[in-house]
Amino acid sequence: MSNPILETRSLTKIYGKNIIFKDINLKVNEGETIVIIGPSGTGKSTLLRCINLLTSNEGGQVFLDGKEITAKGYNQDEVRQHIGMVFQNFLLFNHLTALDNVMIGLLKVKKMPKAQARQKAMEELKRVGLEDRADHYPGQLSGGQQQRVAIARALAMDPSVMLFDEPTSALDPELIGEVLGVMAQLARDRMTMLVVTHEMGFAREVADRIVFMEKGSVVEEGSPDDLFYHPKHDRTREFLWKITELYGKKEKKRVQKNDRLF
């Protein structure tokens, strides 16, 4: 178990005078699914971008497979191949078909031969259940389908860890289930995942550990049972109570409709 794929040490992000987050220490072990929860504006999304080196940090380190990727002169483009990222608003390449979206990294970054890349991309699309949509452009897909293509695009690079930045927040309620379903399957396949989400059902059922963040720092961290039923901090209890109140009803409906997922 003590085999962290991803580790942050005292990671700190500051914009001007605003401290976005400070001294974040996270360990993600191989095959683990960690869910980060917390109120909006606590720096969760920025934390993911910081881990992925898409934004600079103002202190601390990030380690991937034991190597410090925040070290000066480290090849950032190379690192990002090994960290998959799924964005809140999908960010598919709009001028490319679903298949080409998944293929382009293999072709242009991994320099894979075309036939091989195509085969690999089709496998990834199959994995997210969209092999029959390979020729569709993003504009011809529903939000849920777009997000599944985005997951396939990230998976195609064979990353060591997948980061999910509120992957279902931009989706219509009836489309959330299909994306969470794919993510739950990934977790069962022991993909290492770090997920920022407000989907408490997913957090409870799929996460190995939940991290509660507020105002730029980690308040509490533990198993879903610990956090949901025996939270140590009042703030954790308050937040979970509020968010379950807010999202609980929607979620109940969805779980009933889609009970093969959870």
Added chain:
Amino acid sequence: MTAFFEFFVRFLPDMLKGAGVTVLLTAEGLAAGFVLGLLASLARTYGNKFWRGVAVSYIELFRGTPLLMQLFLIYYGLPGLGVTFSRELSAFLALGLNSGAYQAEYLRGSILAIGDGQMMAGRSIGMSRIKTIWHIILPQALRLAIPAWSNEPVSLLKSTAVVFLIAVPELMAKAKSIAAQTYDPIGTYLAVALVYLAMVYLLDAVLRWIERATRIPGFEMEGRKA
């Protein structure tokens, strides 16, 4: 009317010869301007302070002064500094540099419209900045630019008329000599106007075809018909 028709037919070969030069100047200016404009828009959007400065200076200088002045500066002014260009090369340089400044702004607008998100997505799968610009940003930005950018070929085609002032034998220069030869300025300039109109009409058709041919399915840029 028949008189005008006969006049038109009689001078058509001459006018077409001039129109050929006009089309050539337009194509050359547009191509040179596209390369310059693309580089300038990229430098202005993604460059460091130095390249941004270079791009902004170029754009402001050539958009801020008359094309005719630029042409005269190149053809009559540069020889004073020991640099002499032929009429054709001067015309090409002035049109290309001028058009580039305008094209830079059309392209910059659409590059900005594509947004940071696509850049972030490209970087997230391990593409470098340059690769992301080339494979992700530009294919979308160029398509997005087409409707607004389509003004430029049309505008440039008509702007080529100024180069008759340095005696490049394009359509307007032909018009001048036909008018002098026939003492019929009204007939001549009306006939030439028709030739310009025909060229613009054809050009528009080509541009509309390009717009349709590069359309991304499901990513409509035309207003939907209600």
